[in-house]
Amino acid sequence: MSKARSTTASASATASSLYDALEIDASARDRLERTASFISDLGRRSTEQTFELGDHLHSASEVLAEGIFDTWVKKRCGLSPRSARNYRSVFRNLSSYRDALVDLSVGSTVLFHLSSAQPEQIDEAIAFAEEQGRLTVADVKAILVDGSEQDSQSEADPFSVGGIDGLKALIAAKNRDGLKSYTAHIDMIRHDVEVALAGKRVFKEMLGREIQDLARVAQQELASLARFVEPEIAGGYYPNATVFAKGSHWAEVDALLYKLGSVDHWPKSAEMRNWLSDTVLPVLEWATSKRRNPEWSVGRAATAADNRVAPDEAADKLSPVTPEQPQEPVDTSVSEAVKRMDTALNAATGGFIRVAKEVAVERKQLADVPPLSPEADAAPEKGFKRPAFLDRAKASADGADEAAPASASMP
Numbered sequence: 001m002s003k004a005r006s007t008t009a010s011a012s013a014t015a016s017s018l019y020d021a022l023e024i025d026a027s028a029r030d031r032l033e034r035t036a037s038f039i040s041d042l043g044r045r046s047t048e049q050t051f052e053l054g055d056h057l058h059s060a061s062e063v064l065a066e067g068i069f070d071t072w073v074k075k076r077c078g079l080s081p082r083s084a085r086n087y088r089s090v091f092r093n094l095s096s097y098r099d100a101l102v103d104l105s106v107g108s109t110v111l112f113h114l115s116s117a118q119p120e121q122i123d124e125a126i127a128f129a130e131e132q133g134r135l136t137v138a139d140v141k142a143i144l145v146d147g148s149e150q151d152s153q154s155e156a157d158p159f160s161v162g163g164i165d166g167l168k169a170l171i172a173a174k175n176r177d178g179l180k181s182y183t184a185h186i187d188m189i190r191h192d193v194e195v196a197l198a199g200k201r202v203f204k205e206m207l208g209r210e211i212q213d214l215a216r217v218a219q220q221e222l223a224s225l226a227r228f229v230e231p232e233i234a235g236g237y238y239p240n241a242t243v244f245a246k247g248s249h250w251a252e253v254d255a256l257l258y259k260l261g262s263v264d265h266w267p268k269s270a271e272m273r274n275w276l277s278d279t280v281l282p283v284l285e286w287a288t289s290k291r292r293n294p295e296w297s298v299g300r301a302a303t304a305a306d307n308r309v310a311p312d313e314a315a316d317k318l319s320p321v322t323p324e325q326p327q328e329p330v331d332t333s334v335s336e337a338v339k340r341m342d343t344a345l346n347a348a349t350g351g352f353i354r355v356a357k358e359v360a361v362e363r364k365q366l367a368d369v370p371p372l373s374p375e376a377d378a379a380p381e382k383g384f385k386r387p388a389f390l391d392r393a394k395a396s397a398d399g400a401d402e403a404a405p406a407s408a409s410m411p
Helices: 002-022 026-041 047-063 066-077 081-103 108-114 119-132 137-147 149-156 163-198 204-226 249-260 269-287 311-317 336-348 374-378 388-409
Strands: 229-234 238-241
Touching: 002 066, 026 047, 026 066, 047 066, 047 081, 047 108, 066 081, 081 108, 081 119, 108 137, 119 137, 119 163, 137 163, 163 204, 163 269, 204 249, 249 269
Parallel strands: none
Antiparallel strands: 229 238
């Protein structure tokens, strides 16, 4: 007990000495001490506490001059002046969005970046978080790059900004818009399956015409978002993508999209209803769920991965879309480089990503097909979703092409 009293007395003496050195009058000391006490009592800072901390620091900054505030917050509160400015900025600039951001549990670091955004960018970030179930620093940076006047050159020609920063901006935009596109395509497939299940009979061929191409696109989008490329050229022609770890749930999602991409691989008509309701819908719901760590509700015996068509069998049924290749024998042995890559990816991802050991099967592209019903033409959810970032880049490139002749003709 005496030791605790001694520690408290020592801290009080240190604080008093600091206030004397900074020439802070007694009337302001109680107010500042309440802020210092609040900060010291905080543990892990939630979204709500980030706003509360910003409120306290903002109040303290109104009592002290900027230079004196920086010294006080560093020595009395244990915060760097930069961190204090970030918290104050969150309180000043994001208070009108506080309820929405608290509901979304946006982290303090994300809030720091978002506090410099324009109102329309903040609205875009909140809408994105509501759609995807989370908001990261990379997401906010991509939104800021898209709308910042300081990055007008990047906005006009996003593919011409060099260096690591330019590449990071492209990756962030691709992940943001690519994830939206992938999610939209999965939602379209789920919608069409639910419509089919609502009828008295499930018309296999009709449903296939609706969702085959969507599934193929969604599978490629998933691979683009989540899979690596192995540093080995298969047969001297094409690089191979890595695969999801065998038996993992994402491997089953990938396998289901593969299977949905060809009606020839679907169950018989009499088994379609159970397959769609017990396997397809639960897997697709898991793949786009906004809940943290959603529950996998598909039985192992009924998963698409277990019923996946062998690549050799698929190759017998479907014609390839790539140009004819030389007929020499292809060396399918696994090189030491591939083995090392597989070992490294396995260790780095906990078995989530592995290097493919099989030759990919290519399938023919289906022609455009009519929708299930005439009314579906007007439905907003129909049609492939081109990532918005690509449309913005194309528009800027077209504008540059149109401007080039005019500038060239000038004397």
